Amino acid sequence: MTMKTVVCIKQICHVYARTGMDPSERFLTSEDKIYMVNPFDEVALEMGLRLKDSLGEGEVTLITLGPIIAESELRRCLGMGADHLVQIEEDQGMDSWRKSFFLARAIKEIGADLILCGKESLDRQSGQVGAFVAHRLDLPFVSAVVSATMNPGAGTVEAERRAGRGVREGIGCSLPAVLSVDMGLEVRLPKFEDKQRALSAPVERRIYPDEGDPARTMVRTIFAPRPRPKKVFTPDSRLEAFERIQQLLMGSRVEKKGSMLTGSVNSQVDGIVSFLKQHGFAGNGKE
C-alpha cells in the first residue's frame, strides 16, 4: 500500500518594506510585497519528501486553499517532488476554524496517512489550522516537529518536536496523524527536468458548497495594519540644552561609552579577556 502524504501549503503575500508615500494606501506600493509560499509549509513539504524517499514509495499531495496568487512558487514546490496539487476554490476571507473545515474535507476525500503543515504562517502566525484540522478529523496532532521517522509496519510515526528553551521531545503516535512542522530542514532545489514538468502539471480544482460549521469568528475586513506609532524620544531633563538638542539630532540614540581595542588579534583578545575577568563575567582572576 502506498503511503499517502498530504501537505497543506499556504500562499502568502509577504510585505518586506514600506516605501510608499500615500497614507490611504498605508504607505504600501506594489513593489513592497512579494507573493510566496509560506516557508514553514515548504519545510513541511521537504519533510514529507524525505519520508517518501526513506520509504522508497509514496505519494505527496499539496493542498492549497483560496485563489492561486503565487503560481510560480507553487510550481516550484511541485518540481521539488510533490505529485499532485489540489486547489480548494473559496474566495471569501475566513478564520482558522473555517479554513480547517475546507482542508479537513479535502483531506478526508483524498484519504491521507500523514498530514503535514507548517507550524504557523508568516503572515497571520496563528498556528491554529493544523490543530483544528486534526480535531475535525479526530487524529493525533504533534506541533513544532523538526524531524520524523516512519514505521509503516507498525503504523506509527516517531516525531521529535521543539518544546521551547532548547528542549526536544520525542513523541510516538499512531498513523494517520497530523504534524505541524517547524523550521530546521534544508529545503531542496528542484531538478531542471522536474521544474519543466511542473510547469505544465495540472491543478486539480475542488469546490465545496458553503455548508458545515459556521465560522466561530466573523471576518469583516482584511487589511494591512497601520505602521507602528513612532516613539518620540524625551531627552534627559538633567542635561544641558546643548546636549539635549544634540541627542535629538542624533536620532535619539545615546551612545554608550566604550573603548576600541587596537593592535594585533592576539592583543585584542587579551584585552577582551582581561575586561571580562575584571568585571567578573568570566573566570575569577585566579587562574
Add this chain to the structure above:
Amino acid sequence: MGEGALPSEAKATIRNLLLYKDVYGKGIARRTEWAFNRGVPRLSEEAEVLLWVGCSGAFHPRYQEIARGMVKILKAGGVRFGILGKDELCCGDPARRLGEESLFVETAQENIRRIKKRRFEKIVALCPHCFNTLKNEYPSLGGSFPVVHATEYLADMIRLNKITLKYSLPAKMALHDPCYLGRGNGVYKPLREIGNAIPGVKLLELPRNRESGFCCGGGGGRMWLHEKLGKRMNLLRAEEVVKSGVEVLGTACPYCLTMLEDGIKTLEAGQPAKVMDLVEIVASSIR
C-alpha cells in the same frame, strides 16, 4: 545545479534571486535607496547614457559609495544620464554562474524587455559582471545594446577633457585587473589611462598583471560559496599586493573590492594597502 545539487550556502542566493530579483535579498522596493535625495535622474524615455548600477551598486554598502561617485562624475561631466531605478533587475550573472540557467533566462528576458522601452546611446555598467552579461550574453537572447564599462567611459571622458582631475592622490598605486573586465573582455588600457591621469599617482604593476593576472576569488559565483579546498584565493592575491609595497590598490569590480579588502585585512600587515575602486578615486579627484 540542473540536478538541484548546490552547496547550501548558495541556495539562499538563488532563493533571493527568485523572490526578490537581486542577490542581496533586499527587494525591488529598496533598489533606489542608495540614490535617495541625491538627485539621480530616472531614465524614463530618452537620455545619452543609461547607468546600469547592478545589485552591488544598489545594495552593497561599500559599493553604494562607488555608485554615488559615478553619479557625481557624470554630473560634473555634464552627461545626460539616467538609471532604470526600480525597473532594473539583477543581470542574471550569479544565476548563470551558479548553474541556474532557467532563472538567468527569465531575468535576462525581463531586463531586455525593460531596456528596450528606453532610448539611449549606450549603457554604462558599473560592475564588470553586469558588463560582461549585458555585452556578451544578452545578444543571444535578443538584446543587443552598446555596452561599455564605467572605466572605459571614464577614460573617454578624461581623454576628451570632459572632467578635470584637480585633487591629487599622492600614493604608489597598483592595479588589479578584474577577470570579467580584463581576461573576459580585454579591457586593460582604460584602467591604466585613468591611473596615469590622476595627479600624484605613481602607477606600478603587480608581478601578475593583465593577461597573466590573478583572480580575487569572487567571480564565477564564488562570491556566494565557501572555500573548502586549499588556500583562499583572496589571501594569495593580498599577499602579492602587500609584498609589492603599494599604498593603494585600484580595481574596478565590487567582488574584487570586497574580496581583496577582506584579504588584506586578514593578513594584518604593518602597512596595509588601501583597496579603492577607480571610479571612487576619480570621484574624489574632481571634488
